[in-house]
Amino acid sequence: MHATDAADAPEHLPQERFWGHPRQLWMLLGVTVGLNFAFYGFRAFLTPYIADTFFASLGATAAQKQADLLASGFLALMYATPIIGGYVADKLLGETRALATSLWLCVVGLLLMAAPSLFGFELGLALFALSTGLGIPLTVLIGRNYAKDDPRREGGYTLYYLAINLGSFVTPFICAGLIGQRYGFRWGFVAAAAGMLIAAALFQWRKHKLDPILPDGAHLHGRMATVWVVLAMLALTYPVALLLAYPTVLRTAMYVLMALLVIYFVVRCIQRGDRVQTQRYLALLLLFVAMVVFWALSLQGVTSLNFFARDHVAAPFHYTLFQSANPLYILLFAPFMAMLWPWLQRRGRDPSTPRKFGIGVLFVALSYGLLAWAIAHASGDRVGWLPLALCYLLQTLGELALSPIGYALVGQLAAPEEASLAMGGWFFGTALAYQLAGWIATQTASGGTALQGFADYGHVYARLFWGGLVVAVVFLLAAPGIRRLMHGVR
Template sequence: MLAKHPKGLKVLFLTEMWERFGFYTMLSVLVLYMTHVFGWDEHKMGQIYGLFLGFVYFTPLIGGWIADHILGYRRTIMLGAVTLAVGYSMLAVPNTTALFFYFGLVVIVIGNGLFKANISVLVGNLYPEDSPLKDESYNIFYMGINVGALMAPFAASFMRNTFSFNAAFAIAGAGMVISLITFELGKKYYLLEGAKPSEKPVQEIRLSKKQEKERVVALLTIFAIVIFFWMSFHQSGFALTLFADRSTKQIISPELYQVFNPMFILILTPVIVWFFALLRKRKKEPSTPGKIGIGMFLAGLAFSIMIVASLKGGNLDNGALSPSWLISTYFVMTIAELFLSPMGLSFVSKIAPERMRGTMMGGWFTATAIGNYLSGFIGSFYGTWRHSTFFAVLVLASLFSAFLVLLLLKRLKHATRSKIDKIEDELEAEALV
């Protein structure tokens, strides 16, 4: 699967894998740490957790701007990696005060903002303009994210139960150090001056103001649409977990259902990559915006399963339903995620003007941040609405977003046309005049 890709993709895959391992190891024990060490109640923990995650996904917008205008991608990523390692190390300090804990979270937010969007930009920069491998590369890169996410809960649980919470945070810091070392040692494979000729991206052609505006509008449109996906998707940590706890037989511990998503990603990514390659060979591969639209439709399908599950008895919260309902939902939702999330990263890489590529990638994560916030807002109605009604709202939101993509597909596809093709078209038009 990696043979036809630049070696730099392997480096960035491993860099992101270890960074995500560190982040999700920390996140796996964060709420438990606040409960057992500080004794805070759900309301206070919810506020801290929500603000933390919101800023984690908002700050890449700032980090992208810094990379675009001041430091460049590599130096910004390096600074972010060091900052993240420091933040995790601060949480690893035993017998700390609440103020020091807050400061540690702030440091992690800053580090993530510098790191997150910019490494995604580097993936796209490995490929020439309009490379058919770019979508596939982001699927592979996304698999790296989920390898780290899958390992993290097990590492966090082992370290916490064997040693302490602080040991779990220390392992998160160690993962970040490995990520930093991997990124530095592999720099010759992802830097332009160190790449082989076949791995070097072609030079960008300067866009006109009109072309830039068209592309930015297309990106902002996609950002607005995918907010509804993330609002629905992140019910995995809220409504779906409550459904597992209250409506499902306790064959599987409720928190362990979240392992299914990264596990399915590892299983399904090679299948999705193969499927798209087959369609590409037959010249039937959907456009990147088209894949995003399909992802939104599949998200609606996933929550349709939950409507049926609710009507089958889930509304009663009597713990009588089979786990297969939730597992099936996670399976379809994972396919939706693979159609949408890596494709969103690829879409930004393909059409964002070069001078604002980091900022636009940060915009993608800002949309995620808004979706995260809305997931909590809509999730607050889970206990007051019938569960079937709650999931129906998510289905409608997903299908509405899919319809918007379909409605705007021609315009979005036009924005992804080659810069070279567009310039040639304009020159031909001028010649005719």
Template sequence: MAATSTFMGHPRGLFTLFFTEMWERFSYYGMRVLLVLYMTQYLFLEAQHGKEIWGFSALKSFLGYFYGEMSVQAMSSQIYGLYTGLVYFTPFFGGIIADRFLGQRRSVYIGGFLMAIGHFLMAAESLFFPALLFLIVGNGFFKPNISTQVGGLYAQGDNRRDGAYTIFYMGINLGAIMSPLICGTLGQKVGWHWGFGAAGVGMLLSMAIYHFGGKHLPETEHKKSIKEVEATAHKPMTKEEWTRTIALTFLCMVTIFFWGVYEQQGNTMQLWADQQTDWNFFGWEIPSTWYQSFNPLVIILFAPLLDRLWAWQAKFGKAPSTVTKMALGCVLGAVALVVMYFAAKIVGGGQGSVMWLLGSTFLLTMAELYISPIGLSVVTKVSPAKIVSMMMGVWFLAAFFGNYVAGYVGMFYETMGKDQFWLLLAGLSLIPGIMFFACHKFLTQALGEEI
């Protein structure tokens, strides 16, 4: 375990990890906030005029084989979906490599510096796709191994652990709030590469904090050998464990459609923010990327309030079940996109109030709070102990497919009427809600009534 010195009642290592993750999320969201705008407004337009971008022609031909000729916006949506999807896919393998071979500390260093290289490579247009590859692989090493170190600061049964993850989660969202304000402004007002460069600086700050604050982190860690892993898995699962596993897998996979809608915030909703939202504030044109700070701000403000609401409901025996919460989240997501449907009807081809976008994003964020932390909790709570890590991988695998769905559906943004496009997304979010309600009895029985 780490040294026993504390700050605000928690080990000092928690705050090392807090600021490490805050700046890493600053770098990730700082790059993501500019990604679709960069591709649609500059990079792929330059490629059409003969600028060499390594791998562009091959990837365009590959995607064209499946989807035919694509516009710049459709191609950008596909790249966005593939990139954000693979960001959720690689941590499964990064966690396995850390557990068996490298350990968490080395994996964080490797991942962090790979990501920093990726951000700085974005400064060279020709290296756009290698830059994305560095970011994807780096995140695979970094993401699963920074979060698990939070738990390593506390002994089993330490009641401060839940509070520690809440503090850590705030660090994630603080980074997500800052990045559109800094990277987004630099990218839109000064130059794309200034924004990407700021994201790279954020990643270097993250690694510097991790390195110099490392003395407060656990000095030793348990790395499982392949034989140890195999030794814990030799017993077959019971019928009850198989039932739970099937139910959990179904629950995870149903959320794919919701994530396909939710991730439009960085894709088509950002395009709406840029093209069809009036950002003039007393003569000053606010960068449209600032809109992406609203989601993490709502999380910070409302997550504690929602937690208290559920605690109050539980006190009187009226708390909704896990499955009901997730169903309600999907319905809220559908309502959020209905707001955008009415925005498209009223705004038409012009520009409308920012309140349409913020209202929709507020509802979509509340939907996230009913699904994401609840899903993570139920996976860790009811998964058979011998496969809990694998089931967490299944949860993130659903996010991988969901992000790809976000890229695929986003291809229709230009070809469909905007009102019909938002209505399509509302329907996609409603589908898992209906499935959760329909399968409520089976899922609650399979997973356990206590959830």
């Protein structure tokens, strides 16, 4: 998200090492675990909590729809605000102050989410969404621990990816299971805030150790800059909370912003007159479509699949523990996938990037085909836990094929002077996917008896299977053409 990339790290870095990596990397990994503990902790129960706490009087169907729209709008905002947050970190606060500010404000946002009133809850969502935008420097700081030619950088980012999933694997057991299920899910937000508080305190305590690896001008303005940024975010919290209450307006605004971003790049391509760069942007746009489709389907785990697990899956454990399936599978299979691609490359059979995107969409489509088949062959209105567990497994394999290469690809395909904006646009794609995922989820809540609702899930998931299958086949067949548009970028 930053114009200053990890490749700009100083050449002479501190030589303190722990287990072969820079010592401060481990502090940042600890912050990563705490941050993701907090986020995935409340995300595990967010949508059902909204439906049951704030919209139950509307009836089950309407409550589910309202919850899907509010949760997806909030999560979309979370992935949209880094465009602005990255600019503030680059131009006003510097990376470490921006990240510290983000962590402390996220603690406040999480505590507000525990408020008993809907508007207090929405204020917490708004503040958390705004604050996470300032947290984008964490990814950059990981890379700043390494010189640009250090072969261990990839290993450092692998550890970062594992830290994300370690936090997200553990937290549903604590925030949703141990705390939320026993004492009420409001207290799950407080437990999440405790994890974020530990991350904030750890970073505040050790962030001065990062000074030697920061670029010149990293501390951009005086301490009052932090005060003004915090005041601005607090001032924006109320209008953003109002916007969350009108999901249709929010969705329209995000689609308009995306259209404006596309128009900007079209105009820049015309002004530049560079055929190669124009074709690279076209390839990036096509892969962007595949990425949005993949995440719109995969992110049903936050909305419709969470309700499906609660209402229609017979499992010997609480339904929120299904939220640990994806990070568990990543922890188990990421090392094997990391070895698979080099093994195939040595044999000349490594799929091209466009083909990997097609494979990712294919796996997520198959996950819904499996679930639709299980629903069609069930007796009654419930399925066992295994079909849903396998559904999450297929989605995770698709994620491992597609997700890790996306951000690196943007930096390679975008023009150097527009790399930050292009990365922001790619990140914004996840926000659009959350919006689309919320709309898809509302299609599963059509009312009627429990048996009819169960069948409705089957119909929607069957459509996701066939639609995803078509997109996957198109990208698999079009992969050679898209690869030519990339002009040598793999």
